[in-house]
Amino acid sequence: DAKTTQPNSMESNEEEPVHLPCNHSTISGTDYIHWYRQLPSQGPEYVIHGLTSNVNNRMASLAIAEDRKSSTLILHRATLRDAAVYYCILRDGAGGTSYGKLTFGQGTILTVHP
Amino acid sequence: GAGVSQSPSNKVTEKGKDVELRCDPISGHTALYWYRQSLGQGLEFLIYFQGNSAPDKSGLPSDRFSAERTGGSVSTLTIQRTQQEDSAVYLCASSYMGHPNTEAFFGQGTRLTVV
Numbered sequence: 001d002a003k004t005t006q007p008n009s010m011e012s013n014e015e016e017p018v019h020l021p022c023n024h025s026t027i028s029g030t031d032y033i034h035w036y037r038q039l040p041s042q043g044p045e046y047v048i049h050g051l052t053s054n055v056n057n058r059m060a061s062l063a064i065a066e067d068r069k070s071s072t073l074i075l076h077r078a079t080l081r082d083a084a085v086y087y088c089i090l091r092d093g094a095g096g097t098s099y100g101k102l103t104f105g106q107g108t109i110l111t112v113h114p
Numbered sequence: 115g116a117g118v119s120q121s122p123s124n125k126v127t128e129k130g131k132d133v134e135l136r137c138d139p140i141s142g143h144t145a146l147y148w149y150r151q152s153l154g155q156g157l158e159f160l161i162y163f164q165g166n167s168a169p170d171k172s173g174l175p176s177d178r179f180s181a182e183r184t185g186g187s188v189s190t191l192t193i194q195r196t197q198q199e200d201s202a203v204y205l206c207a208s209s210y211m212g213h214p215n216t217e218a219f220f221g222q223g224t225r226l227t228v229v
Contacts (some may be wrong), residue, residue, distance in 0.1 A: 011216070031214070032214040036218075039177060043118075043220035043221055044207075046219070097170045100212030101133060102207070106156045107156060
């Protein structure tokens with residue numbers, strides 16, 4: 001499984017933008033970049049995903065580098081409810097036994113200060 | 115139901131007993147995943163189902179762990195002769211066809227405590 005590297009922790013102030021980086025230098029052409037977050041005592045929840053182009057949804061934006069070796073999750077205005085562990089995951093699209101598999105790393109712990 | 119349902123939400127069992135954990139995926143989702151999360155740790159992949167077959171069982175920690183899925187829907191994770199190190203939150207997720215261009219939905223998990 002292709003690996004991702006994220007900072008262990010980041011801090012932000014409420015109502016400020018947050019940029020969460022992720023490196024995935026061994027990404028293959030068929031890997032989709034997914035972001036999930038896990039709030040305390042809850043199961044992970046989907047945030048956003050993309051393949052090559054930047055993506056926007058109601059929760060966040062995903063900026064993907066042109067060479068796809070890195071990506072950034074952007075929360076435009078952090079709230080206290082955004083405090084969570086954020087996971088950047090490569091989801092295999094090539095087929096075989098790893099097709100569609102989600103392999104979680106340690107993620108980034110985001111702390112949001114009032 | 116609207117989401118992935120797991121039961122029980124909490125289970126306390128004595129060391130050496132067998133336990134069964136259940137996952138009800140979203141209707142129509144053919145892909146189903148089991149994960150384990152120990153206290154303060156990340157998610158550890160256990161097993162993946164596509165329909166009723168399990169193309170990837172690579173994460174099952176020992177032969178005490180097994181899982182099955184019948185009718186392409188409900189899945190049961192069974193842990194035999196439980197040990198204290200099995201204590202963790204067991205999470206289930208499902209997605210449509212397992213296609214990487216779709217999102218996966220997680221249940222709230224079963225917190226297993228082995229005493």
